[in-house]
Amino acid sequence: QGDSPKKKRSKMLIFLFVFLLLIGGAFAAYFFTNGEILNKLNAEGIRKVFAFKVTANLSVESTPSGAQVLLDSQPKGVTPLKLMVTGEEGEQHSIQLKKDGYETVTDTFYVSASTKLNPYILKSNLQEMQLVTEPALCDVSVDGRAPVKPSEGPILLEKTSPHKLVVSANGYQSRTIDLAAGEVVTDKIVLTPIPKPGFLKLKGEFPVSVTVVHRGNPILRKTVRPGENLQLDAGSYTLNLSSEKVFYRDSVREDVLAQQTTVLQIPPLGLIKKITVKGGWADCSIDGIDAGPTPIGEFKIVTGKHHFKLVGPGGKTKEFDRDVTVTIPLTIEERLR
16 A cells, blocks of 8 residues: 555655755855855866866976976976976966076966966076285185186175185185175185295204204204205294214204395314323213213314313212314313312
């Protein structure tokens, strides 16, 4: 048996209620979202079902031209550039333009048959730096590139990158300057002249051991023969001189001038004929240098005043000074007390 008229009416009312509820919900969604939800659902549904593809024919231009074009981080060429991008309607992509000396441009677009890109104006990424140097005619190399002369105009630097400057000139010590991104040099750059050498010439009769001291530090030790030159940077030096063979020790202060020869006169030699001790013998030292036991025969010694010390058996000692000259040989005969 079929449903009774009463049951049929109940089912009809329930169906009508559900239908009106759906219609009311759709109307409310459209009203409160201005139709966006329905449009979106409709567009996404259609796109998923039919997977519509469209192609955007783009013309990428820039001022200046020659900028590298990257589509979604992938290089595509340089401007001016014709670019075809195929995708779903409304699909989003990013585009970048890069050129040395200019700021990077980043943009987005959505795929459609009517998509067009406006020409891009690239902004300079360079800043001017006017260097003042001493001497004026210097060469400046930026990041290892070929040097330029700041006297011929300002130097251009990329504002977003750090830089290394090397300033050089003939006859001067080079100077390296590290710059942070966006930093420029505003102070005058003064280069230090390279010290020019001078010469020190020892004039004498015998080789001399020379220790050259500069600002308290020994910088050279060498045995110098008579007439030999020492090359030193211009400056003031302490020279410690010695030759134990002829009982010579001295310390002098000398100024060496650039490209000039400074002559240092070493004292001449004199002669000691003999050293003896009456009635015995003694160990002899001259200026603290051991000369051996007496009797001592003829030997050469540097002229000037010398201190002699004789130490005999039992500790008997005698000390005295003698002047040695070039003209008169010296004979020493002493008695120990």
